[in-house]
Amino acid sequence: MKQTIFFTLVRASALVITLALGGIILYIFLNGFSVISWDFITKPPTDSMTKGGIMPAILGTVYLTFGAVAVGLPLGIASAIYLTEYARQRRVIRLIRVGINCLAGVPSVVFGLFGLGFFVIYLELGSSILSGSLTLGFLILPTIIGASEEALKAVPQTFREASLSLGVTKWQTTYRIVLPNALPGILTGSILGIGRAAGETAPIMFTAAAYFTAKLPGSVFDEVMALPYHIYVLATAGTNIEATRPIQFGTVLVLVAVVLGIDLIAIVIRGYMRRNKRW
Amino acid sequence: MESCDIITVSHVNFFYSAVRALTDISMNFKKNKVTALIGPSGCGKSTLLRLFNRMNELIDGTRVEGEIIFENENIYAPNVDPVEIRRKIGMVFQKPNPFPKTIYNNISYGPALNGFSKSDMDALVEQSLKQAVLWDEVKDILNKSAMNLSGGQQQRLCIARALAMKPDVLLMDEPTSALDPISTAKIEELIEELKDKYTIIIVTHNMQQAARISDETAFFYLGHLIEYNKTEKIFTKPDIKQTEDYITGRFG
DSSP, rough: HHHHHHHHHHHHHHHHHHHHHHHHHHHHHHHHGGGGHHHHHHSSSSSTEEEOOOHHHHHHHHHHHHHHHHHHHHHHHHHIIIIIIIIOOHHHHHHHHHHHHHHHHHHHHHHHHIIIIIOOOOOOOOOHHHHHHHHHHHHHHHHHHHHHHHHTTTTTTHHHHHHHHOOOHHHIIIIIIIHHHHHEEEEEEEHHHHHHHHOHHHHHHHTTBOOOOOOOSSSSSSSSHHHHHHHHHHHHHHTTTTHHHHHHHHHHHHHHHHHHHOOOHHHHHHHHHHHHHHO | OGGGGEEEEEEEEEETEEEEEEEEEEEEEEOOOOEEEESSSTSHHHHHHTTTTOOGSSTTTEEEEEEEEEEHHEETSSSSSSSHHHHHHHEEEOOOOOOOHHHHHHHHHHHHHHTEEEEGGGHHHHHHHHHHHHHHHHOTTTTGGGSSHHHHHHHHHHHHHHTTTOOOOEEEEEETTTTTTHHHHHHHHHHHHHHHTTEEEEEOOOOOHHHHHSSEEEEEEEEEEEEEEEEHHHHHOOOHHHHHHHHTTTTT
């Protein structure tokens, strides 16, 4: 009897979550689908952003997301390697971990302000893809470190022992044996970070995103439009907010699609890496 | 007979944090012999084995006292690099632990990272696999994953992998405990052949195995070396009652 109630509850919660997710996606889809066209995703906005497409914003988000991964992934993996493979003093490890958890709890707008103060102004990188990527890279760092640590710990200790017992150095063991076996797991966890990097608005609004620029970025020092910020602008500061409602929904739909697309790339890479890594 | 000793252990104590695992161990290991370390679980035999290639220091909070002399040098002297020691003293583990790589790359991994030339690698891989009596079974599938081999084949691959480094000493930590009787017999035959070229120190729970394959046997109990002598003597007329009790199965 108790079991039946419990199962029903568990099923109900699973159903609620699925319905909520499905509902959101369906709502976006129904409202946004009408504006999606080839022109919408390949043309820049026109008429004060009330018409035309969103191509610069799509491109900007893709650049920023890959930039964030390029910053966050190496740094995050390196930190995780230090924590799991090298750091021996428990107190040091605990201190670092507290720091990482705090970082994870910092509101994204604070990252944005930090990026503005440090990268944009102090390092004089300006509002640019570089500043935005660095800011987003730091934002997703805790996620990547966490995922990497778990993945590194999951590599059997016997692999490390076998490698070391062959007179292979610790660094070579980490680089040749531990890391390749942990990479699929690292990527799995990092996919969450990728989604976050693509979707965040606050960190890029001060550091990278342009209100409007029809010009496509020529280098990492240029400003870009970005999907989340474009949605924010259209919905709050546009010249004609009501008239651009369909464009807003269309942009949201594209953003969701871009995030899923980037996730898909990560999943494919992971699948490729996993093929020979069974233990 | 001093010149025949390859490893000399003198007054070694070993601690896991506050727990003493080995107490005042002194013994010599003879070159090109098979020495078996036996004793009940937790007696310190595996701990001692892992001292010879400095594997214990991977565990936090361990401490060694005393000296282990290998090639006229204390391997625990501060200037000694454990990586150098492990090149000369190879190890085979309890459970087969091939890398998730191809059979070929399992063998070539250690030598390649230690600067062994690529052009001679094929020959080294073949030679190592032949030494481990695995060549005929795998020569056509060298580029297949080692994870597809059977447990016994994997363990022989691990032996081949250790041999490819051309070590002087081969440490074996219960190498057959995870294997079926046929695979075990193959490994035992292999050990018999290998002792012409290598010094083998093997930890085993299996008394018959120690009796079958070893020249010398050391019996440990609660971190102490109780008795160390020729295998024949240990298994027929041990000097100490505890040893006799253990090998006749009265405790353990």
